[in-house]
Amino acid sequence: xxxxxxxxxxxxxxxxxxxxxxxxxxxxxxxxxxxxxxxxxxxxxxxxxxxxxxxxxxxxxxxxxxxxxxxxxxxxxxxxxxxxxxxxxxxxxxxxxxxxxxxxxxxxxxxxxxxxxxxxxxxxxxxxxxxxxxxxxxxxxxxxxxxxxxxxxxxxxxxxxxxxxxxxxxxxxxxxxxxxxxxxxxxxxxxxxxxxxxxxxxxxxxxxxxxxxxxxxxxxxxxxxxxxxxxxxxxxxxxxxxxxxxxxxxxxxxxxxxxxxxxxxxxxxxxxxxxxxxxxxxxxxxxxxxxxxxxxxxxxxxxxxxxxxxxxxxxxxxxxxxxxxxxxxxxxxxxxxxxxxxxxxxxxxxxxxxxxxxxxxxxxxxxxxxxxxxxxxxxxxxxxxxxxxxxxxxxxxxxxxxxxxxxxxxxxxxxxxxxxxxxxxxxxxxxxxxxxxxxxxxxxxxxxxxxxxxxxxxxxxxxxxxxxxxxxxxxxxxxxxxxxxxxxxxxxxxxxxxxxxxxxxxxxxxxxxxxxxxxxxxxxxxxxxxxxxxxxxxxxxxxxxxxxxxxxxxx
Numbered sequence: 001x002x003x004x005x006x007x008x009x010x011x012x013x014x015x016x017x018x019x020x021x022x023x024x025x026x027x028x029x030x031x032x033x034x035x036x037x038x039x040x041x042x043x044x045x046x047x048x049x050x051x052x053x054x055x056x057x058x059x060x061x062x063x064x065x066x067x068x069x070x071x072x073x074x075x076x077x078x079x080x081x082x083x084x085x086x087x088x089x090x091x092x093x094x095x096x097x098x099x100x101x102x103x104x105x106x107x108x109x110x111x112x113x114x115x116x117x118x119x120x121x122x123x124x125x126x127x128x129x130x131x132x133x134x135x136x137x138x139x140x141x142x143x144x145x146x147x148x149x150x151x152x153x154x155x156x157x158x159x160x161x162x163x164x165x166x167x168x169x170x171x172x173x174x175x176x177x178x179x180x181x182x183x184x185x186x187x188x189x190x191x192x193x194x195x196x197x198x199x200x201x202x203x204x205x206x207x208x209x210x211x212x213x214x215x216x217x218x219x220x221x222x223x224x225x226x227x228x229x230x231x232x233x234x235x236x237x238x239x240x241x242x243x244x245x246x247x248x249x250x251x252x253x254x255x256x257x258x259x260x261x262x263x264x265x266x267x268x269x270x271x272x273x274x275x276x277x278x279x280x281x282x283x284x285x286x287x288x289x290x291x292x293x294x295x296x297x298x299x300x301x302x303x304x305x306x307x308x309x310x311x312x313x314x315x316x317x318x319x320x321x322x323x324x325x326x327x328x329x330x331x332x333x334x335x336x337x338x339x340x341x342x343x344x345x346x347x348x349x350x351x352x353x354x355x356x357x358x359x360x361x362x363x364x365x366x367x368x369x370x371x372x373x374x375x376x377x378x379x380x381x382x383x384x385x386x387x388x389x390x391x392x393x394x395x396x397x398x399x400x401x402x403x404x405x406x407x408x409x410x411x412x413x414x415x416x417x418x419x420x421x422x423x424x425x426x427x428x429x430x431x432x433x434x435x436x437x438x439x440x441x442x443x444x445x446x447x448x449x450x451x452x453x454x455x456x457x458x459x460x461x462x463x464x465x466x467x468x469x470x471x472x473x474x475x476x477x478x479x480x481x482x483x484x485x486x487x488x489x490x491x492x493x494x495x496x497x498x499x500x501x502x503x504x505x506x507x508x509x510x511x512x513x514x515x516x517x518x519x520x521x522x523x524x525x526x527x528x529x530x531x532x533x534x535x536x537x538x539x540x541x542x543x544x545x546x547x548x549x550x551x552x553x554x555x
Contacts, residue, residue, distance in 0.1 A: 045303040047295065048086030054298040057278045058289040060084065061104050061129075064282055067289060068092070068102040068111055069300055079113050081129075084282075084289075086300070092131035098122075103145050104129075112137075112145035112154055124156050124169065137169050138176055146189045146198075148216070155179075155189040155198055166200050166218075179218030188234055191216070193241040199224070201233060211235055211246065211263070224263040226517075228495070229536040230554060234278050237261075239285045243309060245269070247277035248554075250536065256290050257554065258309055264521040265309040266554040272350070281305075308522060308544060310551040313347060314354070319548040322366045322528050323539040325349075326393075327373040329532045332539060333357070334550055335365040335378075344378055344395070347550075357395030366410050369393070371533075372417040377401070379409035379422075388422050390432070402435060403428050412450045412459075414476070421450045421459055421476075429476070440478040451490045451498075452476065458511070460498060462488035471500055473511060485513045489528060493555075494535035501527055506540055508555070519555055 049055040053073035060067050064084060071080045074091055077098045082089040093099045097117030104111055109129055115136075116122045124142035127134040142156040151171075158167040158178070165180040166189050180186045185203040192199065195216060202212045204223075209231050211224045225232060231249035238244070241261060248257040248268075254275035259266040270276040274294035281288055282302075289302045306312065314320045318338035325332050332347045339356060342363040347354045358364040362382040369376055370393075377390045383400070386407040391398035401411075401420065408424040420430045427441035427450055440459065441447045450461040459476050462469050469488040474481045487500035487507065499508050504525045509516040519538060520526040526542045538555050541548045 045301060046086075048082070048084075048289075048300045048302060049089070050086075050295075050299065051089075052297060055080075055300050056291040056298050057101055058291065058300045059102050059104055059280045060282050060289055062106060062108040062283055064284065066129075067280075067300065068104065069291075070100045070102065079111065079127075079131075081131075084302075090131075092127065093134065099125075101144050103147055105147050106149055106151045112147065114143045114145065114156075124154065137171075138174065140167075140176065142167070142169075144188045146191050148191050149193060149195040155191055157187045157189065166198065166214075168216075179214065186212075190235045190237055193237055193239060199235045199237065199244065201235070209233060211244070225259075225266070226263075227266065227555065229534070230257070230266070232257075236279050236281060238281050238305075239283055245279040245281065245288055247279065250554075256288065258305070260309055260521060262521065264519055267309055267311045267552065268554060269306075269311075270303070276301075310520075310522070310542075310553045312545070313349070313352075313539075313550040313552055315549065317547060320345075320550050321541040321548050323530050323541065323550050324367050324369045324376075325530060325532045325537070325539055326369050327371055327533045329534065329537070332550065333367045333369055333376055334541075335367060344376065346395075349552075357391070358398070364389075368411050368413055370413050370417040371415055374417070377411035377413065377420055379411065388420065388430075390420075401430055401432070403430050403437060410449050412452050414452050415454055415456045421452055423448050423450055423461070427459065427461060427474070438478070440476070441474055441481060445472075445481070447472075449489045451492050453492045453496065454494050455496070460484075460490035460492065460511075462490060462500075471498070484511065485509060485516070491529040491531055493531045494533065497535075499529040499531065499538060501529070506538070519553065 051073050053071050055071045058067050058069040067084050068081050070077050078093040079099050079102045080091050095117045097115050099115045102111050102113040111127055113125055114122050115125045122143050124137045124145050141159050144157045146155045154169045164185050164187050165178055166186045167176050167178050169176045186200050188201045190199040197213050201209050204210050211232050213224050214221045232246050234247040236245045244259055254277045255268050256270040256276050256279045258269050274292055276290050276292040279288050279290045287302045288305055291298050292301050316338045318336050320336045323332050323334045335342050336345050342365045344358040344364045344367045345354055345356055362380050364380045367376050367378040375390050379386050379388050386409045388401045388408050388411045389398045403422050404424050408422045410423045411420045422428050425446050426439050426443040427447045428437050430437050445463050445465055447461045447463050450459050452459055459474055462471055471484040471487045472481050487502040489501045491499045497508050505518050506520045506526045506529045507518050526540055528541045530539045538553050
């Protein structure tokens with residue numbers, strides 16, 4: 001009997017189904033691979049140029065597909081263009097002058113740049129995106145062009161009578177106008193995305209460069225940054241206007257920094273290898289393109305922009321709190337529940353590696369690194385009640401420091417590393433050499449979170465004696481207690497400024513309660529401030545990502 005029709009078609013049908021399933025599986029695998037590859041590329045730092053020349057000053061096109069930059073690979077600094085992945089580099093200018101600071105027009109059709117091609121005087125030029133139609137905007141000097149969002153104006157840095165200032169050029173009428181005072185040195189304008197303000201650099205005394213804001217007509221000038229540690233250059237707005245990238249100089253190095261648009265939460269974005277600068281945002285705000293000499297000579301790189309501001313240091317589901325940085329600035333000690341209970345951990349800030357210093361069934365918390373770097377104090381309930389212990393910086397040889405009959409916690413070191421002040425409702429100073437203790441604030445104050453000033457003269461603490469937590473000062477030798485302001489958990493900076501918690505944020509102020517400034521300005525909670533020895537960096541704990549993790553910002 002001949003086979004049935006159903007049997008005759010079953011073999012090719014099954015084969016076809018198998019082939020179809022194989023194709024679908026392959027397609028899904030390929031899609032997953034490329035999706036994963038895309039995510040990995042988006043999450044990684046990418047080197048885009050590999051030429052032996054100096055490639056600098058990148059600017060990303062509005063469509064995100066192209067990048068203009070400066071390179072001397074043809075012998076002179078010229079304007080080049082490439083794909084945003086680094087492919088197809090092409091020279092747009094071919095003259096023997098020095099060309100630099102390219103800036104895309106908002107519609108992506110033109111590029112403004114500076115050039116010394118005519119008579120050695122640096123002027124602002126315009127050209128089409130393909131390099132054609134190159135012409136000077138005016139007869140005066142001009143550098144660092146920045147387009148207004150509507151494309152009708154160009155702001156730039158001009159020098160007249162040996163003083164640099166910010167000018168704007170009306171492209172339609174070909175007329176210029178100075179925005180800043182003749183006697184103020186200003187440079188490097190950056191127009192805000194809403195077109196209402198111009199960010200720029202000003203020289204302030206004593207010889208520092210700070211970032212300032214002014215209205216687009218030059219009025220309402222506002223100093224945005226007051227850093228004592230960073231020289232600030234080349235600011236660049238994020239597309240949404242919420243953050244600012246800039247080139248910061250510190251400790252003889254250059255790096256790319258981020259901050260909020262109100263000047264708070266300055267944090268370092270790029271690493272410690274080489275010098276980096278001249279940042280430009282992708283138009284979706286997800287990546288920053290910058291120059292770096294980490295590979296030996298200056299090349300163009302791009303890297304992802306972290307969510308929010310501040311450099312996140314720890315990434316664990318546990319609660320990481322109470323940071324204290326080593327005197328060298330290279331390590332951070334903190335308490336964490338990542339082992340199931342509070343223990344003391346240390347992190348290498350260069351490599352990010354973390355290891356456990358204590359591994360005790362008790363609760364070990366609130367570590368504090370001694371100013372000489374040799375010991376770490378902390379509190380623990382190993383004896384059945386909270387008491388203070390001191391161990392070597394490597395976690396060895398923990399020993400009890402007797403401090404009264406009750407509980408004692410939150411130890412803070414004197415600048416000479418010979419004494420501790422601890423909270424025991426009263427404030428007690430403990431002499432480590434002989435165990436002698438002396439009371440400097442009586443028990444009715446319920447004093448908490450003591451902090452010793454770097455000159456050794458004062459101890460700040462917080463107390464809720466009058467209801468709301470407030471900050472107080474007392475001389476380290478004892479004496480009258482002086483109220484400062486509302487807040488808690490004080491921390492001294494090396495120049496005598498105090499950081500403290502108030503509400504959900506971290507602030508700074510002078511010891512007399514004046515000049516209060518917010519540092520963090522991010523929800524939900526920012527707690528436990530701690531400064532590096534040089535005062536440049538602030539470490540704190542925040543639950544902005546769901547769990548309390550450690551962050552670092554520059555101030």
